[in-house]
Each structure stands twice: as structure tokens, then as C-alpha cells.
Amino acid sequence: MRAAYASSFDDGNPLAALTVGERPAPEMPDESWTVVDVRASSLNHHDLWSLRGVGLTEQQLPMILGCDAAGVDSAGTEVVVYPVIPDPGDPRGYSLLSENHPGTLADQVAVPRANLVPKPAALSFVDAACLPTAWLTAYRMLTTRGRVSEGEAVLVQGAGGGVATAAVVLAVALGKRVYATSRDAGKRERIADLGATAVEPGARLAERVDVVIETVGAATFEHSLKCAAPGARIVVSGATAGYEAKVNLRRLFAMQLDILGSSMGTPQELAGLLALCEEQGIRPVVDSVHGFTEAAGAFERLDSGDVFGKVVLDHTR
Numbered sequence: 237m238r239a240a241y242a243s244s245f246d247d248g249n250p251l252a253a254l255t256v257g258e259r260p261a262p263e264m265p266d267e268s269w270t271v272v273d274v275r276a277s278s279l280n281h282h283d284l285w286s287l288r289g290v291g292l293t294e295q296q297l298p299m300i301l302g303c304d305a306a307g308v309d310s311a312g313t314e315v316v317v318y319p320v321i322p323d324p325g326d327p328r329g330y331s332l333l334s335e336n337h338p339g340t341l342a343d344q345v346a347v348p349r350a351n352l353v354p355k356p357a358a359l360s361f362v363d364a365a366c367l368p369t370a371w372l373t374a375y376r377m378l379t380t381r382g383r384v385s386e387g388e389a390v391l392v393q394g395a396g397g398g399v400a401t402a403a404v405v406l407a408v409a410l411g412k413r414v415y416a417t418s419r420d421a422g423k424r425e426r427i428a429d430l431g432a433t434a435v436e437p438g439a440r441l442a443e444r445v446d447v448v449i450e451t452v453g454a455a456t457f458e459h460s461l462k463c464a465a466p467g468a469r470i471v472v473s474g475a476t477a478g479y480e481a482k483v484n485l486r487r488l489f490a491m492q493l494d495i496l497g498s499s500m501g502t503p504q505e506l507a508g509l510l511a512l513c514e515e516q517g518i519r520p521v522v523d524s525v526h527g528f529t530e531a532a533g534a535f536e537r538l539d540s541g542d543v544f545g546k547v548v549l550d551h552t553r
């Protein structure tokens with residue numbers, strides 16, 4: 237079958253470690269697993285980390301990339317794949333597809349049956365394939381971890397990215413006042429179109445915010461602390477610009493801030509996200525859709541950092 241996979245690691249040039257070619261059809265560890273014919277998948281920054289060798293070992297190569305997919309199961313049902321696999325051998329107690337099990341950037345992916353969620357009819361395969369990682373992560377960051385409530389304000393850092401555009405759209409849909417930073421003037425215009433107040437990185441906001449959505453890390457964390465209102469929650473799920481952030485401890489205790497880690501979300505949260513999208517007519521922000529044969533170009537686009545929303549692969553072409 238066709239697959240996009242890590243054939244080596246390259247920290248400096250992750251694209252050099254990518255191969256788009258043929259891999260054997262997926263194997264199922266036991267009878268609780270099934271195979272999904274993938275109709276659309278989406279890329280995440282996670283795939284670039286994998287190509288750099290973060291979270292994988294040489295022994296695991298070649299590894300099919302990809303956490304996100306929507307497709308059709310063996311019974312003909314249209315499904316969304318929940319990518320978190322229970323994994324007692326992993327220190328986290330779970331792994332994501334493409335970590336210990338082959339990922340979704342292939343014609344087929346094997347997953348536990350329990351990880352299949354019905355795809356709402358209103359969502360296309362392309363839209364549905366955007367939701368399981370970036371959108372689920374943003375949803376959990378805002379709700380379960382960020383506990384965003386009535387009348388609160390939210391800041392989203394690095395708003396052009398997959399998680400960040402999701403956080404902007406969801407926070408607006410939940411009725412919050414939303415501020416968002418982006419390094420790029422064009423992206424700031426597009427963020428404003430989504431209903432947020434778009435500012436340059438580091439800019440002073442009109443008010444202090446109650447929840448900060450952090451996926452950038454070192455480049456923005458000091459600003460996140462400065463923008464936080466007393467009792468605010470700074471929710472961190474990524475560090476694209478580096479893990480070593482400066483934290484002013486005086487500000488942390490004086491303002492009684494919470495710094496919270498967040499990763500992915502539960503199946504219940506995915507169901508909540510799908511229901512919210514269906515009820516409110518929310519559609520993911522899609523940067524670009526590429527045919528599977530153009531997967532290398534899709535990776536180049538993600539690696540350029542010049543994205544606005546999700547980069548999607550359409551497996552029907």
C-alpha cells in the first residue's frame with residue numbers, strides 16, 4: 237500500500253528523512269483491532285518531530301507517520317480515528333499512532349475497534365481528518381485544562397498553527413473574547429476574520445486574559461506570563477520554538493497563576509468536539525489539501541512554518 241514514512245532521522249532537515257513509497261498492509265496485534273481504509277489524513281508538527289528522531293528509535297524505522305485519519309471501516313461505516321492507543325509499556329500509559337504503531341499516512345491503518353468514532357455526516361472526510369489531534373488538543377486545553385468560563389478572555393500564541401487556529405475558532409464559538417499573536421501580518425488579518433483580536437508577538441493586550449493557549453514555548457512564554465490575569469491558567473501542549481522557557485517565579489506566585497500541561501484528549505472530549513462542530517456548524521481551518529501522491533510537498537509546506545490551519549492529504553487522489 238502507499239505510505240509516507242520516516243526511513244531515517246534528520247534533525248536539521250526533517251524532509252530528508254521522509255519517504256513516500258510502498259509499505260506492507262497493516263498487521264493487527266489481536267482481534268480487538270481492525271483496519272480502516274483512509275480517505276483523508278492530516279499532518280501535524282508531531283510528524284516533523286518524528287522525522288527529526290524525537291520520540292522514535294532507529295529500531296522502530298521505517299515508521300509510517302500520521303496521527304489523524306478519517307475513513308471507512310470494514311463494516312462500511314464512515315469513521316474518525318481516535319489516535320491515542322493504550323500502552324502499558326509507555327511511561328505515559330499510552331502512545332499515539334505513528335509512535336509505537338504505524339500511523340495514518342497510508343492507504344490503510346490498523347487501530348483498536350474502540351478507537352473508532354462515527355464521523356458526523358455533516359463533516360467531509362477532509363474536515364474530519366483535521367480534528368483528532370490538533371482540534372482535540374485545543375478543545376481539551378480550553379475546556380478541561382483551561383476551565384474557560386463565562387465572560388473570560390483567552391490569548392492564543394502563534395495563531396497560524398493547526399492547534400492554534402483550532403483554539404481561536406473554538407474559543408470564539410464558546411463566546412470568549414479572544415486575542416491571538418502571529419509573526420505574520422497576513423496571518424493576523426486572517427485571524428481577525430475568525431473573530432479574534434490579532435496582535436504582533438509580545439504586544440500589550442487591551443486586558444489581561446484568564447486562559448493562555450501555549451504551543452510555541454520559548455519564544456512566547458514570557459509574554460504569556462505577562463498577559464495573565466490574577467488566577468489565570470497558562471495551558472501548554474507544545475514548544476515549537478524550544479522547551480527552555482524563562483519563568484518569572486515572582487509573577488507566578490504573586491498573580492497566583494496555574495501553568496498546566498495538556499496532551500491530546502479523551503474519547504469523550506473527541507465526542508464533545510464533534511458534537512460542538514456539528515451543532516454550531518464549525519469547520520476546521522484548512523491551510524491546503526494535497527493528493528496523497530503530493531505528500532512530500534505537503535510536508536514541505538508544514539516545515540516552512542507558513543501555514544494557516546491544517547495541511548490535509550486527500551487519499552482518494
Ligand SMILES: NC(=O)c1ccc[n+]([C@@H]2O[C@H](COP(=O)([O-])OP(=O)(O)OC[C@H]3O[C@@H](n4cnc5c(N)ncnc54)[C@H](OP(=O)(O)O)[C@@H]3O)[C@@H](O)[C@H]2O)c1
Pocket residue numbers: 279280281282285369370373393394395396397398399400417418419420423451452455473474475476477498499500538541542543545
Ligand atoms: N501535546 C499534544 O498533545 C500536542 C498535540 C498537538 C500539537 N502539539 C505540539 O504543539 C505545537 C504546535 O503543533 P501544530 O501541529 O499546531 O504546529 P504547526 O501547525 O506547525 O504550527 C506551528 C505554529 O507555531 C507558531 N510559531 C510562533 N513562533 C514560532 C517560532 N519562533 N518558531 C516556529 N513556530 C512558531 C507559528 O505561528 P505563526 O506563524 O502564526 O507565528 C506556526 O504556525 C507543536 O510543538 C506540536 O508538537 C502537541
